[in-house]
Amino acid sequence: MAYLNENYSKLKAGYLFPEIARRVKAFTEAHPGAAGRVIRCGIGDVTEPLPAACREALHKAVDELGQRETFRGYGPEQGYDFLRQAIAQHDFRDHGLDIADDEIFVSDGSKCDCGNILDIFGPGNRVAITDPVYPVYVDTNVMVGNTGDAGETGAYAGVVYLPCTAENGFVPAIPKEAADLIYLCYPNNPTGAVATREQLAAWVDYARKHHAIILFDAAYEAYVRTPGIPHSIYEIDGARECAIEFRSFSKNGGFTGLRCAFTVVPKSLHGQTRGGESKPLYPLWLRNHTTKFNGVSYPVQRAAEAIYSPEGRQEVDALVDFYMENARILREAVSGAGLRVYGGIDAPYLWVRGPEGVPSWTMFDFLLREANIVITPGSGFGAAGEGYFRISAFNSRERAVEAAGRLAALDFTKAG
Secondary structure, eight states, X not given: OOXXXXXXXXXXXXXXXXXXXXXXXXXXXXOGGGGGGOXXXXXXXXXXXXXXXXXXXXXXXXXXXXXXTTOOOSOOTTOOHXXXXXXXXXXXXXXXXXXXXXXXXXXXXXXXXXXXGGGGSOTTOOEEEEESOOHHHHHHHHHHTOSOOBOTTSOBTTEEEEEOOTTTTTOOOOOSSOOSEEEEESSOTTTOOOOOHHHHHHHHHHHHHHTOEEEEEOTTXXXXXXXXXXXXXXXXTTGGGTEEEEEESTTTSOTXXXXXXXXXXXXXXXXXXXXSOEEESHHHHHHXXXXXXXXXXXXXXXXXXXXXXXXXXXXXXXXXXXXXXXXXXXXXXXXXXXXXXXXXXXXXXXXXXXXXXXXXXXXXXXXXXXXXXXXXXXXXGOGGGTTEEEEEXXXXXXXXXXXXXXXXXXXXXXXX
């Protein structure tokens, strides 16, 4: 008899984005004439071509693989030295942050790393998760058995939920109870909010006090524009002793189709055994990564390395500026239509408060039906997201301008 992991039965409905795709498919099949008009501002997928520097590096690497003298087979699972060195130097040491080359672990996506990191933590850890939240954080903890069943609101028993509201600037207050694993994402997905140095310092102090680990998702750090806002948790004193950081090339370099990311695990970071013994996490993640993962392909890693070249940096900056201009256009349109808009300043996401009393999925259906625009319903990110919806700025300029025009023309009082 093959026994199943019964934790999967606790999961609520389908994963958010497949459910959005299902609804959009049903709508376009019922309204064939609208199919070509649909503008997707839901899932955070990029639209613009890869930077030229990355394309050139890809071509060169593929040519290398076509010659016996320069052919490469299996690479190091942790990532090639050339990329690990470039990441550690340009993203951290150039900014005064003490991160060694071999503390960088290259992977095929932060989504995978955020889930796989749970392998090195034992059962029974108390998990603190922001609400609203990127659904992967919650679902992967359900899968490994770190939660109880979900209640009527969709909240899982055993999880410390950290409400992120307009009142607290979508940065949660420090909880009174102790947690063992803490998920923080800034710039935030879905709210577009950022955390100040003082706010992150309070979380580092909390984690060190309770011997907890912060799992810090910095996938959108390239979009920070406000001076003084941290790009990395390691800008905070003491974070090397309590935090793991996840980053991605998906949203800055447009690698959603190539797949490349990295996780930083400092060697000074420790956890505890049930017997109270303090042990470093680095060897555990090294073993996990080298056992379960065969590494990112050589051409993709060369493309990622090219992001750090002078040409690559200019092209990536231009890409980020492009999407942030989309965000400005959309933000002004929605604000002009009378809705309260958050985010879109240091992140490519707008977090919009819908009309009073209108549920998120009702707003989803309204926008799809009346404007043929796909957004992400806030309730899909957690109970605190009810009444909100997320608009992604990842789109062509033409589509962003068209979407802005449609949004500005809507009468949102008819959404209910």
